[in-house]
Amino acid sequence: MEENLLHCAATLGMAAVPVVELRGAIPFGLAFGLPADLVFLLAVVGNMLPMPFLLFFVRKVFRLLRQRPWWGEKIDRLESRAHLKGRMVRKYRILGLIILVAIPLPGTGAWTGALVATIFRIPIRKALPALLVGVLIAGAIVTAVSCGVISLWV
Numbered sequence: 001m002e003e004n005l006l007h008c009a010a011t012l013g014m015a016a017v018p019v020v021e022l023r024g025a026i027p028f029g030l031a032f033g034l035p036a037d038l039v040f041l042l043a044v045v046g047n048m049l050p051m052p053f054l055l056f057f058v059r060k061v062f063r064l065l066r067q068r069p070w071w072g073e074k075i076d077r078l079e080s081r082a083h084l085k086g087r088m089v090r091k092y093r094i095l096g097l098i099i100l101v102a103i104p105l106p107g108t109g110a111w112t113g114a115l116v117a118t119i120f121r122i123p124i125r126k127a128l129p130a131l132l133v134g135v136l137i138a139g140a141i142v143t144a145v146s147c148g149v150i151s152l153w154v
Contacts, residue, residue, distance in 0.1 A: 004034065007034055012046040013046060015045075023109070026139065043139055050110075050114075051110055052128065055128060062079070089117070097113055097131070102134040102138050102141070104138045109138065114127070
C-alpha cells in the first residue's frame, strides 16, 4: 500500500515537470502496475497543477529575469521558440491551443501551451480550459498507446 502511494505521488509529480509531463508520467505509472484510470487521473491533475501559476506569473518572472544579462538571452530564445510553436495558435486561437497541447510529441504539451497562451495574450479564463481539454486528449492518447504497448509484453 505504501509503495502504491509512493508510485501515485511520483506519477503526479512527474506529470507536473516540464518536458516529461504526462508523456512520461503515464508510462511510468502503468509500469509500476497502477490502474490505467488512476494513472490517467494523476497525470492530468499533475500536468494541470502548475498551469494557473504559469499563466498568472510567467510574464512577471520573465520581466525580472530579463534584467539579468545571462537570463535575458535565454528568455528571448524561449519566447522565439514559443512563437514558432504558436503559429497554429495565432491562426486558430483556442482551437489551435488545444491542438498544440493535445499532440503528445516533444515540444508540445501544457507547459508549451501555457507559454504560447501567455505570449499571445490569451485570457486566462479561456486559456486554462483550453489547456485542460488538450491535456485530457493527450492523456487519453498516451494512456491508450501505453496500455496497448504494455499489453504486447504482458
